[in-house]
Amino acid sequence: MAQIFSRAADTWFRVAMLVIVGGLIGVFIVAMLLERSDYQTGRGWTVDQPVPFSHQHHAGALQIDCRYCHAGVERSARAGFPPTHTCMSCHSQLWTQAEMLAPVRRSLEEDRPLRWNRVIKLPDYVYFQHDVHVQSGVGCVSCHGQVDTMPLLHKAEPLSMSFCLECHRDPAPRLQPRETVADMAWHTDEDRRHLGERLMREYRVDPAGLTSCSVCHR
Amino acid sequence: MNARWHAGVVLLLALGGAGCDDMSRQHKAQDQAASTFFADGKVDQAPPPGVVSREQAARDAELARRPPLDAALLARGAERYRIYCAPCHGLAGDGHGLVVARGFPAPPAFTEARLREAPDRHFMEVIANGYGQMYGYAARVPPADRWAIVAHIRALQLSQHTEAASLPDAQRRALPGGAP
Numbered sequence: 317m318a319q320i321f322s323r324a325a326d327t328w329f330r331v332a333m334l335v336i337v338g339g340l341i342g343v344f345i346v347a348m349l350l351e352r353s354d355y356q357t358g359r360g361w362t363v364d365q366p367v368p369f370s371h372q373h374h375a376g377a378l379q380i381d382c383r384y385c386h387a388g389v390e391r392s393a394r395a396g397f398p399p400t401h402t403c404m405s406c407h408s409q410l411w412t413q414a415e416m417l418a419p420v421r422r423s424l425e426e427d428r429p430l431r432w433n434r435v436i437k438l439p440d441y442v443y444f445q446h447d448v449h450v451q452s453g454v455g456c457v458s459c460h461g462q463v464d465t466m467p468l469l470h471k472a473e474p475l476s477m478s479f480c481l482e483c484h485r486d487p488a489p490r491l492q493p494r495e496t497v498a499d500m501a502w503h504t505d506e507d508r509r510h511l512g513e514r515l516m517r518e519y520r521v522d523p524a525g526l527t528s529c530s531v532c533h534r
Numbered sequence: 535m536n537a538r539w540h541a542g543v544v545l546l547l548a549l550g551g552a553g554c555d556d557m558s559r560q561h562k563a564q565d566q567a568a569s570t571f572f573a574d575g576k577v578d579q580a581p582p583p584g585v586v587s588r589e590q591a592a593r594d595a596e597l598a599r600r601p602p603l604d605a606a607l608l609a610r611g612a613e614r615y616r617i618y619c620a621p622c623h624g625l626a627g628d629g630h631g632l633v634v635a636r637g638f639p640a641p642p643a644f645t646e647a648r649l650r651e652a653p654d655r656h657f658m659e660v661i662a663n664g665y666g667q668m669y670g671y672a673a674r675v676p677p678a679d680r681w682a683i684v685a686h687i688r689a690l691q692l693s694q695h696t697e698a699a700s701l702p703d704a705q706r707r708a709l710p711g712g713a714p
Contacts, residue, residue, distance in 0.1 A: 378632045381617040387674040394565050405669040406621075409638050429576065431568065439558035495613065 357474035363433045366419045368468060375500070376464035382456050382498040393445045397432050400424045435469050436460075442532055453491040453515050456498055458483070464500045484526040488512030494519070596677040600654065603685055611686030614679045618671055627690035639667050644687050645694050657684045 354360050374380050388396035400423040423430045461472020491512040496502040569577040622631040627644040634640045661680045664670040
């Protein structure tokens with residue numbers, strides 16, 4: 317009677333096992349890497365806009381405070397896109413003929429808001445509140461990066477759940493005095509953890525509740 | 535038997551398909567988003583004419599009453615002034631802000647006689663509704679902050695328009711050219 321298994325059968329079986337198990341692990345690793353890649357999170361990517369607005373020019377060179385335009389950031393959940401009226405506070409006088417600003421003038425004339433495209437779009441099951449972060453001493457820079465150096469706005473951080481949790485688990489070394497949140501160049505020689513712990517007491521930030529699901533999801 | 539088997543497959547597919555929607559984009563109206571429901575294409579709708587805000591009374595009261603002048607009010611005023619006024623009026627209130635340096639018509643210095651003599655009401659009114667080339671800031675600067683900014687403007691005027699003789703000795707000695 318002939319042999320059922322060839323002499324190589326054992327080797328083939330081992331190779332097959334290795335390929336199947338290794339392949340599964342490989343697929344898993346590639347999926348994890350893709351999920352965290354800048355391609356997936358959008359970090360570093362600019363977005364087409366109706367007007368190529370430069371934060372570098374306005375917030376950097378002209379030193380206009382973030383809150384001049386994003387006026388809701390201290391008292392509402394959303395920082396808010398500025399209304400056309402805000403753009404026209406200066407552009408009613410400056411660059412009034414510029415082709416680049418034609419959509420802004422048209423928006424004012426027709427009383428229709430400009431349709432900016434979101435650079436940062438959190439999932440709809442995340443209920444992010446700007447006001448509570450600003451009032452607790454989280455600087456704009458912490459999540460948005462050096463916006464004053466960006467000719468076209470891009471995401472500076474992945475803003476993934478793990479990014480949020482990193483700070484929610486241990487906020488102290490990332491907090492800064494409330495008065496300095498919009499200061500892109502803020503710096504202190506004081507120990508950040510020491511300062512942060514003092515600020516947490518002062519602003520009544522309770523780290524125990526910060527990692528509870530319902531803080532961000534509801 | 536066969537029908538039950540089919541029903542099972544359909545149920546499994548439905549369950550599997552449900553996982554494809556991770557609910558990161560939900561059909562709900564969000565601030566400042568576009569809407570296909572309203573004719574003007576906006577989610578945010580202005581209240582119907584004649585509606586009075588619940589906060590209107592509180593806002594009116596804030597507008598009418600000048601808050602007591604203290605260090606906290608001045609600090610708030612200095613911060614708000616830096617955010618909303620300094621781009622044109624300049625940090626010193628001389629009308630040489632960075633936006634003016636780029637060609638915006640220069641506003642008058644706060645030390646002008648007309649503005650030193652103007653009542654607080656004048657500044658409250660201008661902050662809210664604008665003046666000349668200046669747009670109104672009512673939407674961005676709530677009444678309490680307007681009072682704080684007025685206090686800061688008064689501080690700027692005082693700091694640049696005071697009789698040297700009226701200063702305390704220590705400060706007078708610190709002046710350049712040092713009064714005796």
